[in-house]
Structures are given as structure tokens and as C-alpha cells.
Amino acid sequence: MKFPVAALSVLLLAGACGQQANPVGEAVDRPASETTLHRGNGVEPDSMDPHKGEGTSGANILRDLFDGLVGTAPDGGLEPGAAESWDISDDLMIYTFHLRPDGRWSNGDPVTAEDFVYGLRRSADPATLSEYSQVLAPILNAEEVIHGSLPPESLGVEAVDDQTLVIRLKGPTPYFLELLTHATTYPVHRTSVERYGNRFARPGNLISNGAYVLDEWVVQSHIRLVKNPYYHGADTVRIENVYYYSIENPSVELKRYRAGELDWTESVPHQQLDWIRENMPEELRIAPYFGSYYYGFNVTRPPFKDQTGLRRALTMVVRRDILTEKVTGAGELPAVTYVPPVTGYAAPLPEWATWSWEKRLEEARRLYEEAGYSEDNPLEIEIRYNTNENHRRIALALSAMWKQALGVRCRLLNEEFKVFLETRKSKAVTELFRAAWIGDYQDPFSFLEIMHSTHGQNDVGYANPLYDALIEGSMVETDPATRMQMLQDAERILLEDQPVVPLFFYVNRRVIKPWVKGWDDSLLDYHPTRHMYIDRPAAGR
């Protein structure tokens, strides 16, 4: 027993006495280094293989490691990536990309059009086991390849020469360029994939073509990237090392931020928002996020089947201002429509949204009674959500609002996440349930397509041929204005049929140290590190 005692006391003493040398205490007011950035990044990323990863935490890192054909500007807009320019045919079906001649992999190999052909085919190939290959669906033959009915070689991509890549689409897809910022479309380095197989996405093995290279990966702790000297824009990349920390609990993340160990957090804990507002208001950043939080009615079974009026009544009497101010409280936008605000799209406001509260209440009560319910015979419903404190508080607030306005009796039922997903999908027992959707690209189609009657995500069971026709029509429409009009008409029909109760649009919230510069708000929350830099004087320290 003697040895461990001695060893332990030495260790503990070393820890306690090491304080003079420990920079942690001072780091709170100044950056630890001018060239190293420490980013909190939520849950442990599932993969560094761009064709296998599917979570946002992995995507954040992959965006630094790889350079897609199209890149992401600080504000989330598009900018040239591995392709310096592109031509689009008049029918919007053929994209010709001109790759930059100075594109290099992190081992110095040139990045060629063939690398993109290989990457896209591999991404679509069912043998790759990608969970996100659906992103490629607009490419000619992609769905057939993904489903295994055509070989990967038949994918509509072709390398004309080393610098010219042609992608043929199935239909005009106005958001196609934006899809090319998604990791699923990144190129991969063929020889290292073939040499290392499943182990190719490891430090030392992973060859990437972006601003950074994977240098270290301690699972459940952090991933360290270092600058890629071969990157075509290397002279503009000012952060030399980026640490991405896997911290799934926002309270823990905030503590590490306050201790000076992080410059940038992935989120902030809901319960501590008020404290942050009071104590570090300049470091708190809240910005719109392309996500919609709503409740779905299961329209395939009672009590909501064929009850548009009843569904409308419940939708009308939700006090969204109270919900966003008192319950969620981070500056979320109250929502009466389903698609979040996005440039170029005018949301079709329902008529009742402009009514006074009294008028809404009156109409809702009328509809409620029309559906056969009254004070003596109240509607009894079950609200189902996945176990989470925020979801519970929202469900509680809604049930109180419905009880007060209409006398509805709600029963709250929470389930563990995967159980919830399964019950929601099966549509066999659900009545009213929590749902949310985050757009993959800045276009209303990203939201509206999931309400198509055949879409796998349509957990409400909504089916309206008119709606389906508009969605399908928008997929082949080449005129942008007509297409947007079709999407708007589709959403109007959706809101009239009311299979969902829109509640609010998401925001991102995080704390950022004042010396971190070069970033901007981004609707999809894309923040590539290559634009960022550390500016200590600007932070006033």
C-alpha cells in the first residue's frame, strides 16, 4: 500500500503546487494563443469520413478539413471552393465546374475532377454505408445508385479533363449549388481510401483538401486540426490550430468557457441564459437558425382525422408570444407558418394571424363546438414528446393554453428519444406530438418536401394530392419566381389543412470570446474556421 500513497501524494501535490505555472486563471481575459482556436462542438462526431458522418458536430469539422466544389462564406453564403467557377445550362440541368489549377491534397497531390467523380460515386455507392447519401438525389441516376439498382459508374458525373467536372441533374434544382457545400459531396483521396479502408479517416491516414488537416483525435475529448500548407488559400488562413471539444452538456461547456478553456461554444444552457445576459452580454450571440419547432397532429386516426376545424382551433389559440418570451426565452421567433424566414420566399400568413385575440378565441370556440366538443364534453388528447426538460415545459405551457381557451384536457407523455421516434413514425398510437425540422439548404423546399404524402419523414400522415402536385411541379419548374410561387401555394394549402401547429423558429445561441473575429451570423450555423482570426487589441485587452 506504500507505493500508491507516495505516488498519489506526489501527484496531488504537483497538481496543487503547479498553479503558478498554470495559465488557466489568466486565460479568461486574453486568448491563450494568437493562432489557436478552441471550439466547443457538442456531441462526439460520429465519423471523419465525409461520406459517413451525419451529425452537425462532425459536419463542422469536415467543413474545415475538406473543400467542396462550392465553399461557405462567413455569413453562410456561397463562394468558390475547389471550383473557381461554374457554368449552368439554360435548362438548369447541367453544371460544368472549373476546378482551380492550384488545388492540392494535404500530401501535395493535385485535386482533379477525377477525385470528385470518385468521391461522388463512393458517396452514392450503397457499399459505402452512407446514411446521408439522399443529399445526392438531384444528380442524374443518384437514387438508382443509392438503392443499388444501377452501378455507381452510372451516376451523372463526369471528368472531362483534370480541371473540368460535369454534373448532370435529374431536374432543375435551384438549391443544387448549396448542396455542394454538404460533406456528402466532398471528394476523397482515392489512394488513401483504398489503402486504409475503414481506417482511412484517422489522424495520419486522412488526406484532405481543405484548409486544415486532421492531426489528433482523442475520442470523447477533442479533435485537433492543423493548417494544411498545401491549401490553395493557405496564405489567408490565420488560425494555425483548431481544437474541437466534444462536450455534450451545455452547462459543462459554459464552465469550461468561463475558465478560459474555450473561445467559442456550441450552445449555451437554457437555464443560464439570464445569468449570461447579465454577466457577459457582449459575448452572447443569438442569431436566427433555419429550423422550425412545431407540433404534429396524427391525421390518420381519431381524434384529429378529418377534423381540420378542430386542428385549426387548437392552432389558433396558442399564445406564441408567451411561449417564446416566457418558456423558451432565447429570442426565438413566434411562428404561425411552417417554413422559417428565408431570403426570396414570402411566407403565406394565415388569415387568423392578423385577427385580434378575442376574435381568434371566438372562432376557435366555434370550431371546437362544431367538432362536437364542449365544456361538458371536452376533448381529451395525449401530447407525446421525447424526454427533455425544454420539451416538457413547452408541452406544459401548451396544455395550459388549450385548457384555458377551450377546456381541452391534455395528458403529457414522454418517451426516450429512440422510442419516441419509432412511435411517431409508426403513426399507430400518436395523437399530437412534438416535432422539429432543420433545413439542409436555404430553400423552403427543404421543409415542404417532408410533408409530401410519400416522404419518409411525414409522421403526421398528411396526404393532399394538390399539395403533392405542387411539390412535384416545383421540382421540374425552371423559372425561379414561378417555382417560389408554387412552394408558397403549397405551404398555404398545408396551413389550411393544418396537419401541424407551427410554434416557433429556432435561434442559435452561443458565447464567443471578444477576440474571435472573422465570423458572422449564418442561417445554417456554418462557421468555417479558415475565415476566423484572433485579434487581441480589438478585444480591448
Place this chain on the structure above:
Amino acid sequence: MLAYAFKRFIGALPTLFVLIALAFFMIRAAPGGPFDAERALPAEIEANLRAAYHLDEPLVQQFGRYLADLVRGDFGPSFQYKDYTVTELIMTGFPVSLRLGGLAMALAVVVGVAVGSLAALRQNSWIDHAVMSVSMTGISIPNFVMAPILILVFAILLGWLPAGGLGDGSPQNLVLPVISLALPQIAYISRLTRGSMIEVLRSNFVRTARAKGLSERTVIVRHALKPALLPVISYLGPTTAALVTGSVVIEQIFGVPGLGRYFVQGALNRDYTLVMGVIVFYGVLIVVFNLLVDLMYALLDPRVKY
């Protein structure tokens, strides 16, 4: 003794088999699967994934396949962490948990036994009462309360120690997690030691030793301590196995990349192979540590012979 150890290990195999079978069928019985997410997979893609991981086979066949792989020492690929196999995940997490848990256990034994013995020797004195009330507090305060308080004080307010992460593995990063892990154990062990020491001090052989005129020091250290430690040793077996396989609470709060998180995350993600891997690993450790406890008994208690 070696033959005994071997016999015990063989005897544990049926237990391990039952454990594996129970865990295997229970996690499969849970609704939802590894590929369910807020964003549902298209049916064809999900079918392709299920086939690739053999999830489309009958359950019994999958179980047979799992056992066959296990015998070859292959825990399979992780469903969630696609770049790693379960064996790799366990082998990177275990050393971290072992270091933290081992240090915490060593600290707990040293402090707990010392403080507990002291309290027993000064029974009903102020020292005894102080030790017992502090340790009661130690047992009652869960470490998900204690750990954030320690971080707040030592990392944020005083800035002496890091708030989380392992850093480059320096001792500073270990101090807070080790203390948080050790505190409840110190409390528990000191109470155990005190109780058993008080009992031993009243036994006949201690009275005999004193009657022989041995010094108090010799009586305590040579005669009383060993038998007084027996209940502590029994407690240490399973507890050490639990501590060295990581604590999900401590690992999350301090951002420590140990094994503990895999138990919870594996189950939440329905990462079947990962859950099975950590359960089998933990099961084997429990068997090993219980065996060690029994062997320690033979060393400490002259009445026990194998």
C-alpha cells in the same frame, strides 16, 4: 491457490454467458434502432445498412454470430462511431478510466482507512463525531453536485485548476476528477472501517494481545487492522471494478474521455455492439476483482485457506 483461481474463473463462465445473453436480448428488445434519428433514413438506405450489419438476420442467429466473434476477441464495429471498432474504443477509454479510478480508489482507501480507524480508536470523542458527520455528508452529496462546485471554486473563481479535459495528461487535470470520484468512497470506506474496527477492538484476541503487554501501536497495526479491513476488502472488489470502468457523471462534467460514457451513450444510441462490449468488459472485471478479493482474504485472515 492458482488452481483455485483457475477453477473460479471457469465457474464464472456460465455467469458471463447469462450476462451476455440477457444484455444482448434486452438491448434488442428496446424500441428503436441504431439508425433511427430525427431525420428518418429512406427505407432502402436503412435496409442496406441493416443488411451490412447483419441486423436483418433472425435474432438467435445474430446472437450466435456475436458469440462466435466474441470468442475470437472481436467486439465488432461501433454503429455510432463509424471510424472505430468497439475494441479500439474500449482500449482507448479504459486506460483513462483506469488511471482516474485507480487513483481515486487508492486515495479513498488510504484516507478512508486512516480516518475510519482514527474515529474507531477515539470512539465517541469529538474526532469520531466530526469524522462521521463529514462522511455522512460525503455519502449524501451526489458527485454531480460536488463536481460542479469544485469546478466553480477551483477552476473559475480561483483559476488554479482546469475546468475539464485531460489536457496533455498532466496531474493538474486529474486533481478535480480524482477528488470528486474519491470523496463518496472515502466517506463510505471510513464508516466501514470504523464499524469493523470497533468490533475487532472488542474481540478476545485483541484483549489477549493487550494482556500480553504489547504496545497499543503493535496491537492496532499488527493484530487489529488486518481483520478490521476484511469488510473493506469485500467492498473494494465490485467498487474498484465500477470505478476503473469510469463514471458517466464525472466523465461528462470533466470532459474526461473514459469508458463510463459508453454505457449510457451506447444504450441511448442503440449502439448494440458498443453496449455489449462495455457490459462484457465490465462483467469480466467484476469476476476478476471478486476473485482478487477472495484471494486477499486468504492473505489477511489466517482462518481462510484455499
